[in-house]
Amino acid sequence: xxxxxxxxxxxxxxxxxxxxxxxxxxxxxxxxxxxxxxxxxxxxxxxxxxxxxxxxxxxxxxxxxxxxxxxxxxxxxxxxxxxxxxxxxxxxxxxxxxxxxxxxxxxxxxxxxxxxxxxxxxxxxxxxxxxxxxxxxxxxxxxxxxxxxxxxxxxxxxxxxxxxxxxxxxxxxxxxxxxxxxxxxxxxxxxxxxxxxxxxxxxxxxxxxxxxxxxxxxxxxxxxxxxxxxxxxxxxxxxxxxxxxxxxxxxxxxxxxxxxxxxxxxxxxxxxxxxxxxxxxxxxxxxxxxxxxxxxxxxxxxxxxxxxxxxxxxxxxxxxxxxxxxxxxxxxxxxxxxxxxxxxxxxxxxxxxxxxxxxxxxxxxxxxxxxxxxxxxxxxxxxxxxxxxxxxxxxxxxxxxxxxxxxxxxxxxxxxxxxxxxxxxxxxxxxxxxxxxxxxxxxxxxxxxxxxxxxxxxxx
Amino acid sequence: xxxxxxxxxxxxxxxxxxxxxxxxxxxxxxxxxxxxxxxxxxxxxxxxxxxxxxxxxxxxxxxxxxxxxxxxxxxxxxxxxxxxxxxxxxxxxxxxxxxxxxxxxxxxxxxxxxxxxxxxxxxxxxxxxxxxxxxxxxxxxxxxxxxxxxxxxxxxxxxxxxxxxxxxxxxxxxxxxxxxxxxxxxxxxxxxxxxxxxxxxxxxxxxxxxxxxxxxxxxxxxxxxxxxxxxxxxxxxxxxxxxxxxxxxxxxxxxxxxxxxxxxxxxxxxxxxxxxxxxxxxxxxxxxxxxxxxxxxxxxxxxxxxxxxxxxxxxxxxxxxxxxxxxxxxxxxxxxxxxxxxxxxxxxxxxxxxxxxxxxxxxxxxxxxxxxxxxxxxxxxxxxxxxxxxxxxxxxxxxxxxxxxxxxxxxxxxxxxxxxxxxxxxxxxxxxxxxxxxxxxxxxxxxxxxxxxxxxxxxx
Numbered sequence: 071x072x073x074x075x076x077x078x079x080x081x082x083x084x085x086x087x088x089x090x091x092x093x094x095x096x097x098x099x100x101x102x103x104x105x106x107x108x109x110x111x112x113x114x115x116x117x118x119x120x121x122x123x124x125x126x127x128x129x130x131x132x133x134x135x136x137x138x139x140x141x142x143x144x145x146x147x148x149x150x151x152x153x154x155x156x157x158x159x160x161x162x163x164x165x166x167x168x169x170x171x172x173x174x175x176x177x178x179x180x181x182x183x184x185x186x187x188x189x190x191x192x193x194x195x196x197x198x199x200x201x202x203x204x205x206x207x208x209x210x211x212x213x214x215x216x217x218x219x220x221x222x223x224x225x226x227x228x229x230x231x232x233x234x235x236x237x238x239x240x241x242x243x244x245x246x247x248x249x250x251x252x253x254x255x256x257x258x259x260x261x262x263x264x265x266x267x268x269x270x271x272x273x274x275x276x277x278x279x280x281x282x283x284x285x286x287x288x289x290x291x292x293x294x295x296x297x298x299x300x301x302x303x304x305x306x307x308x309x310x311x312x313x314x315x316x317x318x319x320x321x322x323x324x325x326x327x328x329x330x331x332x333x334x335x336x337x338x339x340x341x342x343x344x345x346x347x348x349x350x351x352x353x354x355x356x357x358x359x360x361x362x363x364x365x366x367x368x369x370x371x372x373x374x375x376x377x378x379x380x381x382x383x384x385x386x387x388x389x390x391x392x393x394x395x396x397x398x399x400x401x402x403x404x405x406x407x408x409x410x411x412x413x414x415x416x417x418x419x420x421x422x423x424x425x426x427x428x429x430x431x432x433x434x435x436x437x438x439x440x441x442x443x444x445x446x447x448x449x450x451x452x453x454x455x456x457x458x459x460x461x462x463x464x465x466x467x468x469x470x471x472x473x474x475x476x477x478x479x480x481x482x483x484x485x486x487x488x489x490x491x492x493x494x495x496x497x498x499x500x501x502x503x504x505x506x507x508x509x510x511x512x513x514x515x516x517x518x519x520x521x522x523x524x525x526x527x528x529x530x
Numbered sequence: 531x532x533x534x535x536x537x538x539x540x541x542x543x544x545x546x547x548x549x550x551x552x553x554x555x556x557x558x559x560x561x562x563x564x565x566x567x568x569x570x571x572x573x574x575x576x577x578x579x580x581x582x583x584x585x586x587x588x589x590x591x592x593x594x595x596x597x598x599x600x601x602x603x604x605x606x607x608x609x610x611x612x613x614x615x616x617x618x619x620x621x622x623x624x625x626x627x628x629x630x631x632x633x634x635x636x637x638x639x640x641x642x643x644x645x646x647x648x649x650x651x652x653x654x655x656x657x658x659x660x661x662x663x664x665x666x667x668x669x670x671x672x673x674x675x676x677x678x679x680x681x682x683x684x685x686x687x688x689x690x691x692x693x694x695x696x697x698x699x700x701x702x703x704x705x706x707x708x709x710x711x712x713x714x715x716x717x718x719x720x721x722x723x724x725x726x727x728x729x730x731x732x733x734x735x736x737x738x739x740x741x742x743x744x745x746x747x748x749x750x751x752x753x754x755x756x757x758x759x760x761x762x763x764x765x766x767x768x769x770x771x772x773x774x775x776x777x778x779x780x781x782x783x784x785x786x787x788x789x790x791x792x793x794x795x796x797x798x799x800x801x802x803x804x805x806x807x808x809x810x811x812x813x814x815x816x817x818x819x820x821x822x823x824x825x826x827x828x829x830x831x832x833x834x835x836x837x838x839x840x841x842x843x844x845x846x847x848x849x850x851x852x853x854x855x856x857x858x859x860x861x862x863x864x865x866x867x868x869x870x871x872x873x874x875x876x877x878x879x880x881x882x883x884x885x886x887x888x889x890x891x892x893x894x895x896x897x898x899x900x901x902x903x904x905x906x907x908x909x910x911x912x913x914x915x916x917x918x919x920x921x922x923x924x925x926x927x928x929x930x931x932x933x934x935x936x937x938x939x940x941x942x943x944x945x946x947x948x949x950x951x952x953x954x955x956x957x958x959x960x961x962x963x964x965x966x967x968x969x970x971x972x973x974x975x976x977x978x979x980x981x982x983x984x985x986x987x988x989x990x
Contacts, residue, residue: 107845366875370868381898382884383860385567385875388868392849394861400843401856403863408830408848415826415845424842436896437906437970438841441947442930444906444970446897466950468926468972470902487901488974490926490952510897510904510972512928514948 092146093224094197096187097136097169098180098287099153099161099208104416105349108400109379111423116348117208118160118427121377123358132209132347134164139214141168143221150195151208152187159429163450170195175316181327182319185300186312188293193309199294202228205324207287211345211356220288223338226259227290232336234329235290236262238283239344244274249285249325251337252277262335267325283337286344289324299328350375350393350402350409365394373406379425398425398434430455431503436510443513449474454502457526460495463515467491472507476500498526552606553684554657556632556647558640558747559593559613559621559668564876565809568860569839571883576808577668578620578887581837583818592669592807594624599674601628603681610655611668612647619889630655635776641787642779645760646772648753653769659754662688665784667747671805671816680748683798686719687750692796694789695750696722698743699804704734709745709785711797712737722795727785743797746804749784759788810835810853810862810869825854833866839885858885858894890915891963896970903973909934914962917986920955923975927951932967936960958986 099117106116117136120129130138133151140147150170151161158173172190174183184205191197204224210216219237227235238251249267253260265285269277304319306312312319320327329335347353354375361367363378370388378384379397386394393409395402400419402409424435430453437444449455449472457477467476473486478499485491485501493499495515501507559577566576577596580589590598593611600607610630611621618633632650634643644665651657664684670676679697687695698711709727713720725745729737764779766772772779780787789795807813814835821827823838830848838844839857846854853869855862860879862869884895890913897904909915909932917937927936933946938959945951945961953959955975961967 108842366879368868368871368875370865378861380861382568382858383879384863385860385872385879386863387872387875388865389849389852389863392863394863396856396861398842400845401838401840401854401861403844403846403849403852403854405830405848408828411828412845412847415828415847419826419843419845436904437930439930439968442928442968442970444896444904444930446904464948466926466928468902468928468974470897470899470904470972470974488924490950492950508899508902510902510970512930512970514928514930 092148093221094148094150094191094195094201094203095140095220096150096152096172096184096191096203096205097133097208098183098187098205099133099151099157100177100180100183101209104413105410106353107412107416108397108402109377109395111399111425114160114423114425114427115157116353118157118164119377121353121357121362129362131164132211133161136208136212137165137168139212139217142214143217147221148195150187150191152183152190152205160427162429163427163431175313178316178319178321180324181300181322182316184289184324185296185319186309186316188296188300189306189309189312192293192297197293199297200292202290202292205289209347210286211343211347211353213343215342216340216344219338219340219342220290223288223290226336226338227292230292232261233291233295233334234332234336236265236329236335236337237286237288238337238339239286240339240341241274241278241282241284244271244278245284246271246274249329250274250277250282251285251335252280252282253337253339256281259336259338262337265325265329265332265335267323267330283339285325285329286340289329296328303327350395350404351406354393354406363396375406399423429453431506441514441516441518443518445511445513447509447511449501449503449507449509451503451506455500457498457500457528459498459524459526460493460513460515460522461524462495462517462519462522463513464495465493466512466514467493467501468510468512470508470510472503472505474501474503474505474507476502552608553681554608554610554651554655554661554663555600555680556610556612556644556651556663556665557593557596557629557668558643558647558665559611559617560637560640560643561669564873565870566813567872567876568857568862569837569855571859571885574620574883574885574887575617576813578617578624579837581813581817581822589822591624592671593621596668596672597625597628599672600677602674603677607681608655610647610651612643612650612665620887622889623887623891635773638776638779638781640784641760641782642776644749644784645756645779646769646776648756648760649766649769649772652753652757657753659757660752662750662752665749669807670746671803671807671812673803675802676800676804679798679800679802680750683748683750686796686798687752690752692721693751693755693794694792694796696725696789696795696797697746697748698797698799699746700799700801701734701738701742701744704731704738705744706731706734709789710734710737710742711745711795712740712742713797713799716741719796719798722797725785725789725792725795727783727790743799745785745789746800749789756788763787810855810864811866814853814866823856835866859883889913891966901974901976901978903978905971905973907969907971909961909963909967909969911963911966915960917958917960917988919958919984919986920953920973920975920982921984922955922977922979922982923973924955925953926972926974927953927961928970928972930968930970932963932965934961934963934965934967936962 101115109119110116117132120131152172155173172187252263361376365376365378365384367386372390374392377395391406431448431450434446469489476485561575569579570576577592580591584590612632615633632647712723821836825836825838825844827846832850834852837855851866891908891910894906929949936945
């Protein structure tokens with residue numbers, strides 16, 4: 071159970087200093103998520119959309135579902151979410167303080183993200199280099215048996231039989247979007263003969279004929295393994311240094327950079343329910359309900375799913391194999407299979423983000439004019455905005471629900487529904503919610519921009 | 531050209547007192563229009579939706595198109611629009627003062643509407659009883675040859691060869707929604723043997739076998755004819771009396787009440803382009819463009835039409851024979867043929883009207899909360915609101931574009947973009963637009979209702 075650990079020149083005896091069953095699990099929360107437009111956008115990835123019914127009848131997101139499933143494994147699993155800066159607010163909002171967050175300063179694909187998260191674990195969370203960690207995508211649709219197997223994979227990787235341990239999925243068709251793992255044998259755990267990331271369909275078919283498995287995107291290894299690999303590719307001293315020089319890291323996937331090249335890998339077959347819900351076609355397959363939100367369909371609809379986040383109703387009649395989704399960013403009406411090819415269409419839209427979930431609540435753009443922007447801001451109870459000012463716009467705030475306090479140029483006042491605040495350009499202001507606070511904010515000015523914001527230290 | 535006119539006991543020589551070619555044409559603008567939801571609603575019927583491309587590239591509504599076509603016939607056609615109170619603003623807004631409007635105090639089907647319009651023509655517009663008038667639905671999709679034929683029908687009816695003159699359309703299938711006219715012969719103008727309103731499909735098939743024509747909904751007759759008929763069914767003395775007692779009139783269609791019973795009818799065959807655009811299926815058939823509004827479709831879409839009145843984009847992929855329509859009231863995604871059966875679904879929605887066109891401009895509901903309502907009001911240049919107050923709500927007005935003046939409790943002030951007005955409950959107020967004025971209005975109160983409005987005489 072102990073051994074020579076060549077990386078970083080450290081000798082390890084890795085089970086001595088730790089509680090028997092504890093595990094560091096890193097959830098990779100990535101993706102700008104255009105493939106689930108209009109519900110996903112630059113700041114709101116698919117893992118944050120609340121589509122899954124819970125036992126109490128409310129709905130949870132993929133992220134919340136996965137974290138709930140992991141927590142059901144036991145409280146000794148420490149979750150770190152590796153993500154981008156843009157997602158930090160949404161993660162805090164959905165999970166509170168239950169997880170650590172390692173945020174990339176910019177998007178750099180999975181090799182860099184995993185390296186940064188590894189350095190974060192080591193330098194910030196003080197996880198020893200010899201400790202085995204499990205990286206796992208946040209977006210597979212799975213049951214709790216999956217996370218039990220991750221724990222098993224963790225134990226397996228800890229034994230040191232390979233540098234890198236993978237989870238293999240029985241392929242159902244020669245998909246071009248997965249990595250293919252060729253195992254040595256058909257046993258539950260096998261040495262990996264080779265790994266090929268995203269082959270063409272013909273090649274994938276050949277691999278499947280050779281008994282290949284899909285790579286589930288799960289990687290288990292000792293922390294020092296990746297830090298040493300990364301250290302040989304880019305010079306850095308610790309997490310903070312890596313963070314500061316993150317832009318210089320190579321932008322490529324972990325699969326190409328590491329998995330394809332590693333000689334000592336093992337794979338564990340997972341035979342439970344596993345679905346990659348990256349597209350509407352696959353996502354709707356996992357939904358318990360045909361309709362989420364305000365919608366009606368007639369009896370002639372077959373295999374239709376409607377997800378409506380708008381206040382206005384959707385009526386669907388006589389369609390087959392279709393997905394209808396409406397949100398503040400737009401409306402999709404598509405054949406389910408065709409919807410998988412939406413990316414270029416979304417890219418060409420280049421539209422303003424109309425809705426966002428923040429750590430403090432949400433905002434929703436209600437109206438856009440040449441020289442005005444009307445938004446609805448919902449501030450969760452107990453939350454507050456930064457103290458800030460705008461140089462080139464005036465704002466009118468109309469409190470429509472809840473209560474709290476506002477500070478304007480240092481003067482504090484209590485606010486509640488019906489109050490109207492006029493914030494001239496240059497006025498320092500903030501709001502704090504006592505109860506959930508809803509505000510209609512009308513911004514007026516010749517140059518309205520999210521960049522026109524000056525922050526100040528806390529006033530109160 | 532003259533003759534004994536039994537109705538009202540009047541002897542007529544009906545071409546003496548009139549300009550040779552002048553004609554009174556009454557457009558029947560009816561319908562709550564749920565079959566074109568979400569673009570039509572209680573206050574916005576299909577004839578007001580701007581879907582048809584004009585020569586200059588802008589778009590016109592069915593109503594505007596029909597009136598333009600009629601005006602191209604010559605300036606001697608006097609148009610009266612027979613409609614409901616709810617449509618008066620929209621008609622003024624789209625047509626200005628070019629037409630007379632006869633508004634029913636409540637909906638009572640076509641018999642009552644035609645009777646009221648006839649009384650309006652006689653008592654308000656002083657049209658003599660012996661004069662021939664032509665009633666015509668506002669919503670057939672036709673070319674200008676249709677209106678030339680209406681003039682011909684008018685001339686034919688004037689000759690007095692029948693009490694009631696109809697326009698017949700060659701049927702294309704045994705529809706259950708039209709009246710069937712059985713002509714005596716196949717000549718262009720024929721005596722009518724019988725008329726049967728909306729038979730079942732089997733009966734319609736039999737009629738078609740007998741050479742029947744569809745009734746186009748056009749009725750030409752001398753004004754006294756219907757007034758005498760109506761007088762025998764309900765006691766009234768003139769237009770104002772009829773208006774005051776309108777609720778007592780029988781609610782039935784002109785077709786059942788009059789056309790089915792009339793023995794002396796003639797029909798003129800119309801062979802030009804004629805389409806009843808009462809459903810999405812038929813309406814999209816007349817559209818020159820596949821897309822109206824902000825929308826994109828992929829190359830796999832076949833026979834798809836998108837009409838989007840919202841600011842957010844619509845993406846449609848891989849659908850066939852479908853119509854997608856989005857407006858402030860909701861979103862439709864439907865097989866074109868199935869969409870004809872939407873009425874019961876719309877009726878069950880019972881939703882707040884989110885958008886309306888008024889004589890002074892438009893309003894658009896942006897947000898609805900328990901105790902607040904946020905709307906965007908656009909007041910056309912030169913227009914103004916009534917002077918009014920609300921007893922149980924406060925309003926915040928934020929001017930986001932344009933300029934004008936506001937009066938609050940008798941005090942006048944100039945307003946422009948950036949101004950914020952707070953109108954407490956009970957405060958008398960009005961706004962007048964110099965240039966097009968856009969206002970975000972936030973209503974706040976425990977009981978927000980359109981009925982909470984007290985009007986006052988003009989203050990300024």
